[in-house]
Amino acid sequence: MSQIDVDIVAPFTGTTVTITGDLVTNIPNAAVLGTKNTGELTVAYTNYVAKITQLTTGAPTALELSNTIGNIVWTRVGVGFYEGTLTGAFTGNQILLVNNPLSTRTVYFYNASDPDKIYIDSVDATTGAPADYDSDELYIEVRVY
Numbered sequence: 001m002s003q004i005d006v007d008i009v010a011p012f013t014g015t016t017v018t019i020t021g022d023l024v025t026n027i028p029n030a031a032v033l034g035t036k037n038t039g040e041l042t043v044a045y046t047n048y049v050a051k052i053t054q055l056t057t058g059a060p061t062a063l064e065l066s067n068t069i070g071n072i073v074w075t076r077v078g079v080g081f082y083e084g085t086l087t088g089a090f091t092g093n094q095i096l097l098v099n100n101p102l103s104t105r106t107v108y109f110y111n112a113s114d115p116d117k118i119y120i121d122s123v124d125a126t127t128g129a130p131a132d133y134d135s136d137e138l139y140i141e142v143r144v145y
Contacts, residue, residue: 097143
């Protein structure tokens with residue numbers, strides 16, 4: 001079987017990505033595309049995308065939209081403080097955490113160097129006091145590179 005060199009144009013940036021044999025070159029964001037594997041590009045990270053909801057003082061519920069990391073277990077630790085746990089999933093310091101802002105609260109999403117945990121802090125946007133995101137939807141994405 002012969003190999004064919006291919007150029008792919010990234011849809012949003014117009015940047016050309018060149019695939020030559022088993023090498024991928026000219027990638028402005030190397031974390032998005034990985035190496036060529038049996039004719040397909042492999043993503044260089046695992047991810048978890050979810051819509052998280054919470055009612056009153058109950059534990060958060062996650063509707064997973066994409067999950068190649070594993071089953072993250074969410075708990076409410078205290079007012080406005082939530083913890084996601086998955087043993088050994090968040091290793092190293094190459095983690096990207098993304099969330100959407102809520103209009104009445106400011107949400108902080110972080111790892112704190114614990115390989116088993118990620119955290120969400122929710123505070124009132126005006127006072128800065130801890131506040132549950134009761135009845136609101138929070139969309140998050142976790143990428144582990």
